[in-house]
Structures are given as C-alpha cells and as structure tokens.
Amino acid sequence: MIVDLQRFVASEERYWREIEDVLDSLEKRMERSLSLEEAKRFHYLYQRASSDLARLSAFPFEPGIRQRLEALVARAYAEIHETRLKPHRFSPREWFFQTFPQTFRRHARAFALAVIITIVGSAFGGLAISLDPDSKSVLMPFSHLQTHPSDRVAREESRAKDHMEGHKSSFSAMLMTHNTRVSIFTMALGMTWGLGTIILLFYNGVILGAVVCDYVLAGESRFLAGWLLPHGSIEIPAILIAGQAGLILGKALIGRGSPESLKTRLRSISNDLVTLIFGVGLLLVWAGIVEAFFSQYHEPVLPYSLKIAFGLIELALLSLFLARSGKNSSGKVMKGHEAESQHA
Amino acid sequence: MREEKTNTLIIETPEGISFSLLLAGPTTRFFAWAIDLACITAVTSTLSALLSTLGLLSRDVAMAIVILMYFSVSISYGILTEWHWRGQTLGKRLFKLRVVDEQGLRLQFSQIVIRNLLRAVDAMPFLYLVGGVSCLVTRRAQRLGDYAANTIVIRSRPSLELDIETIAAGKYNSFRDYPHLVARLRQDVPAQEAAIALQALLRREGLDPDARVALFRDIASHFRSLAAFPEEATFGLTDEQYVRNAVESLFQSRDKTSSQSELTHDRHGDIIL
Numbered sequence: 001m002i003v004d005l006q007r008f009v010a011s012e013e014r015y016w017r018e019i020e021d022v023l024d025s026l027e028k029r030m031e032r033s034l035s036l037e038e039a040k041r042f043h044y045l046y047q048r049a050s051s052d053l054a055r056l057s058a059f060p061f062e063p064g065i066r067q068r069l070e071a072l073v074a075r076a077y078a079e080i081h082e083t084r085l086k087p088h089r090f091s092p093r094e095w096f097f098q099t100f101p102q103t104f105r106r107h108a109r110a111f112a113l114a115v116i117i118t119i120v121g122s123a124f125g126g127l128a129i130s131l132d133p134d135s136k137s138v139l140m141p142f143s144h145l146q147t148h149p150s151d152r153v154a155r156e157e158s159r160a161k162d163h164m165e166g167h168k169s170s171f172s173a174m175l176m177t178h179n180t181r182v183s184i185f186t187m188a189l190g191m192t193w194g195l196g197t198i199i200l201l202f203y204n205g206v207i208l209g210a211v212v213c214d215y216v217l218a219g220e221s222r223f224l225a226g227w228l229l230p231h232g233s234i235e236i237p238a239i240l241i242a243g244q245a246g247l248i249l250g251k252a253l254i255g256r257g258s259p260e261s262l263k264t265r266l267r268s269i270s271n272d273l274v275t276l277i278f279g280v281g282l283l284l285v286w287a288g289i290v291e292a293f294f295s296q297y298h299e300p301v302l303p304y305s306l307k308i309a310f311g312l313i314e315l316a317l318l319s320l321f322l323a324r325s326g327k328n329s330s331g332k333v334m335k336g337h338e339a340e341s342q343h344a
Numbered sequence: 345m346r347e348e349k350t351n352t353l354i355i356e357t358p359e360g361i362s363f364s365l366l367l368a369g370p371t372t373r374f375f376a377w378a379i380d381l382a383c384i385t386a387v388t389s390t391l392s393a394l395l396s397t398l399g400l401l402s403r404d405v406a407m408a409i410v411i412l413m414y415f416s417v418s419i420s421y422g423i424l425t426e427w428h429w430r431g432q433t434l435g436k437r438l439f440k441l442r443v444v445d446e447q448g449l450r451l452q453f454s455q456i457v458i459r460n461l462l463r464a465v466d467a468m469p470f471l472y473l474v475g476g477v478s479c480l481v482t483r484r485a486q487r488l489g490d491y492a493a494n495t496i497v498i499r500s501r502p503s504l505e506l507d508i509e510t511i512a513a514g515k516y517n518s519f520r521d522y523p524h525l526v527a528r529l530r531q532d533v534p535a536q537e538a539a540i541a542l543q544a545l546l547r548r549e550g551l552d553p554d555a556r557v558a559l560f561r562d563i564a565s566h567f568r569s570l571a572a573f574p575e576e577a578t579f580g581l582t583d584e585q586y587v588r589n590a591v592e593s594l595f596q597s598r599d600k601t602s603s604q605s606e607l608t609h610d611r612h613g614d615i616i617l
Contacts, residue, residue, distance in 0.1 A: 081447075
C-alpha cells in the first residue's frame with residue numbers, strides 16, 4: 001500500500017507526463033508508428049500507470065488524481081490493445097481503383113443475392129402488370145408513369161423546346177440526394193437481420209419490372225432502353241451494391257455457421273460497409289448528372305441508338321471495373337484479414 | 345447468466361486493472377441531438393441565405409447547391425465532428441458526452457461512419473423512436489447504429505472536487521493547522537465511511553432537522569474517535585461543521601493540502617510500499 005501519497009505522486013508524476021506525451025503524439029498523428037524501443041518504453045509506462053492505478057484504488061481520497069490516472073490508462077489501453085489496421089494516409093486513387101472493387105468482389109455472393117432478389121421482384125412486377133393492368137397505380141406510384149406509354153412517348157418526342165431548361169441542376173441534385181438516401185437506408189435496414197434490405201430490394205425490383213413490362217407490352221422498348229439505360233446502368237447496380245452492404249450487415253448479425261462472436265463479426269465488416277456505401281454514393285453522383293442532363297432528352301433531340309450505346313458502354317465499363325480493377329498479378333482476391341496482415 | 349442493465353461500463357484490462365465509463369442515457373443524448381440539429385439548420389440556412397443574397401448564380405444552380413449542401417451537411421456533420429473531436433459533436437460537447445469504442449479501444453473512422461449512417465433506421469418512425477427504445481432496452485444503452493458500430497456513448501464523470509468545494513466554499517477549516525492529524529485521519533478512515541460522510545453533507549438540506557442533527561452527531565463522534573484534534577481546533581464547532589472540516593481534509597486535493605499546510609517534501613524520494 002501507499003504510505004505517503006504525496007511522495008508517491010511526486011515520484012510517479014514524470015512517468016505519467018511521459019506517457020501523456022506519447023499518447024498525445026500518437027493521437028495527433030494517426031499514421032505515426034513507434035519504433036521497437038519506443039514501443040517497449042510505451043508498454044513499460046502503460047504497465048507502470050496501470051499498477052499505479054491499482055494502488056490508488058485503495059486510496060479513495062484523491063479523486064482528481066485517480067480520475068486523471070484512470071483516463072490515462074484508458075487511453076493507453078486503447079493504443080496498446082488495438083490490433084486493427086492503423087489508419088494510414090488516405091489515397092482516394094488507391095481507394096477507388098483497389099479497395100472499392102476488391103471489397104465488392106470479396107462479398108460477391110451477397111451481391112448475387114441482391115441481384116436475385118431484384119430479379120424475383122421484377123418478375124413479380126412484370127407479371128402483375130401484364131395480368132392485371134389496373135394494378136399500375138399501386139405498382140408505380142409516380143404520376144408521369146400513370147399514362148399509357150405510347151402517349152408519353154408521343155408527348156416527349158413532340159416537345160418543341162427544352163423542357164428541362166431552368167431546372168436541370170436542381171433536378172440532378174435532387175436525384176443524387178434522394179437516391180443516396182435510399183441507398184443508405186437500404187444498407188441500414190440490414191440491422192433487421194437483412195429482412196428490411198430484402199423487402200426494399202424486392203420492392204425496387206417490382207417497380208422496375210412493372211415499368212419495363214408496361215413499356216415493352218406497349219411496343220415502346222426502344223424508348224424505354226434509351227430513357228433508362230444511360231442512368232440506370234449505373235444507378236441500378238449502385239442500389240444493388242447498397243443492398244449487398246445491407247445483406248453483409250444482416251449476415252454478420254445472424255452469424256450462422258461462424259465461430260466468431262457477434263462483436264467480432266460486426267467489427268470485421270465495418271470497413272467494408274463504409275467502402276461500399278461511399279462507392280455507391282460516387283456512382284449515384286454520376287447517375288444523377290446523366291439522368292438530369294442526358295436521359296430526359298429523347299428523339300429527335302438525341303437519337304435513341306446513341307443513348308442506348310452510351311448506356312451499354314457505361315454498363316460494360318462498370319462491370320469491367322468491378323470485376324477486374326485492383327486485382328493483383330496472380331488474379332487472387334485477398335481476403336480482409338490477409339489484406340490486413342499484409343499491411344501490418 | 346443474463347447480465348443486468350447498468351449505467352456503468354467497467355473495462356477490465358488483461359493486466360488486471362479496471363476502469364469505468366459512465367453510460368449516457370437516451371434523454372441526454374436526445375437533447376444533444378436537438379442541439380446538433382439546430383447547428384445543422386443554422387449552417388444550412390445561413391449558407392442558403394448567403395447564396396440567394398449574393399445572387400451570383402442562376403436560380404437553378406443555387407437551388408441545386410442548396411439541396412446538395414443540406415444533404416452533405418446533414419450526413420457529414422456527425423461524421424466529421426465526431427472524427428475531429430474524437431467522438432464528440434457540438435451537442436455532445438455541451439452535454440459532456442462522448443462516443444467511444446465499446447471495448448475501450450481506439451475509435452475507428454468506419455465506426456463513426458456506420459453509427460451515423462444507421463441513424464436512418466434509428467430515427468424511424470419519428471423522433472428517434474427506434475433508437476430511443478433500443479437505448480432503453482440494450483444493456484449498454486446503445487441505439488442500433490451504436491450496436492452495429494460497436495460503440496457506446498459515455499458521459500464525463502461529475503467532478504467530485506467541485507462538490508467538496510461547494511461544501512466548503514469560503515469556510516475556514518481549522519483542521520488545516522494540524523497536518524499530522526489530517527494525515528492520520530486520511531489513513532484511518534476507510535473509503536466507505538468517507539463516502540458516507542460526503543453524501544451526508546451533500547444531502548444535508550434535504551434531511552429532517554432532527555435526523556440531520558442525529559446523523560452528524562454519530563458521524564462526528566466516530567471521526568473524533570479516530571483522530572482527536574486539540575480543543576482549539578474544535579472549539580465552537582457544531583457536529584456538522586466538524587464533519588465538514590473532516591470531509592474537506594479527507595478529500596481535498598494534494599496541491600491544496602500541501603500549499604495550505606506548507607509541508608515540504610523531498611520530491612525525488614521514493615515511495616514506501
């Protein structure tokens with residue numbers, strides 16, 4: 001036990017100051033790493049502060065000192081026992097061309113599941129609209145889709161002046177923010193063990209299937225492809241990736257067949273979720289610009305073949321990017337922990 | 345065994361040391377969020393007013409900027425402030441709250457992003473009902489975003505020293521002239537007894553007059569049996585004043601004690617175990 005508290009504090013103060021300085025510098029510069037000697041010293045200081053705290057706990061009359069020491073030990077504990085990859089300087093280029101597509105591929109099965117759910121939803125929507133055309137108002141809650149497709153095509157193609165004039169930018173901004181919100185929500189609903197994500201993906205599929213079927217049955221396939229492909233070829237995969245993130249979250253919560261604890265599972269996917277949702281955000285910015293400035297113009301202003309070709313090229317590039325970008329020479333995709341150990 | 349809900353999270357390190365963190369409840373967090381919401385509104389409305397006043401851009405572009413700005417500010421406010429201030433937004437700073445890692449480890453950027461993006465679910469169906477209920481039922485008062493990100497929100501401990509200062513504000517403590525007796529008192533009074541005396545002083549105004557006299561008489565007589573201060577130090581002191589002096593001497597911080605008693609020590613002397 002401590003017999004003379006004042007002497008104890010006086011003799012330990014310099015060690016506390018020293019560990020405080022190390023902690024300050026570590027916290028100020030995230031990318032800083034300690035040399036072996038520094039790490040050894042830091043560990044010694046941490047153990048010394050820990051034992052000081054243990055001694056002080058039998059001496060409750062110095063709440064100020066105890067609180068200070070407790071805070072010091074807590075901070076040092078966070079540094080000493082942190083085993084996750086330390087944040088290094090962020091490189092947007094590396095993140096976009098390597099981290100994002102690699103993360104996407106690592107969870108390819110979740111993406112495939114998102115695609116399947118959307119396809120099932122589309123089939124349902126398509127079937128519903130073809131068997132029961134009256135269900136249009138329920139399946140497609142958008143006013144501009146309520147009229148007969150041929151009427152809309154005739155109206156769009158007969159416009160004499162630029163109908164988007166004066167609100168292209170705000171429309172684009174509205175699309176970007178709305179779609180990003182929906183994507184974030186799709187991912188966040190993964191917290192319902194993935195159920196909410198599945199429902200949202202299915203619902204999106206229903207709307208998509210119903211619209212496509214409606215226009216195809218009316219013989220307006222060319223208009224449809226020209227209207228949807230330029231932005232849809234990016235926007236729909238983006239929503240699917242958000243669904244992928246939601247399903248990853250749901251899977252981590254369920255954790256069936258995994259020997260890891262729930263906390264560990266959640267911890268291990270956190271970086272991937274952030275990467276995917278930021279990627280989705282970027283894709284949606286592009287889709288928003290294309291939808292407002294390009295998709296809304298039809299023949300005779302823009303030939304459908306050009307719009308369809310543009311959409312297909314986008315889709316091909318996106319597929320190539322997600323499938324190939326950031327692959328190492330052997331073509332092997334690194335798993336999360338492998339990547340971490342390589343960095344370390 | 346089912347762990348009970350508590351307002352304190354105790355983290356035990358592999359070295360056998362434990363430190364505790366006070367968990368923040370949903371009400372305080374709700375107020376902090378209200379402040380944050382006010383900040384977001386203030387920032388966006390100021391910027392949009394500025395844009396329209398300047399009139400440099402067309403109405404369409406200005407509107408687009410306002411939409412994007414509102415979106416970015418509302419999404420990034422929590423992420424950037426919590427990253428910059430290590431787990432605190434303006435509202436949290438005001439209410440002395442802080443987001444920390446659930447295991448006491450370093451807070452990661454991805455954790456901050458996830459807990460902020462999952463607000464979308466916590467805010468459902470209105471006014472953070474899902475998040476609030478989740479805070480009430482989970483053991484560590486976590487909303488769904490915290491749960492997914494492995495984070496908790498803690499509040500700073502109220503300063504104990506402040507309470508003691510309030511008790512002894514402006515009062516002369518005759519015990520200070522007898523540092524050796526104060527030292528004996530500090531050594532002989534067990535922690536629990538000292539805490540009882542402190543609590544009695546903090547709650548004294550709420551006590552029934554008779555109970556107050558009886559309580560302080562008991563505590564004072566116990567302290568007297570442990571360290572007998574000379575008569576000139578205790579002359580004219582009521583039991584309550586006696587306990588107040590004793591508590592102040594027990595809890596007073598080291599710096600004040602040493603400056604008051606003008607004790608000099610060998611600062612390089614080692615400790616005696």
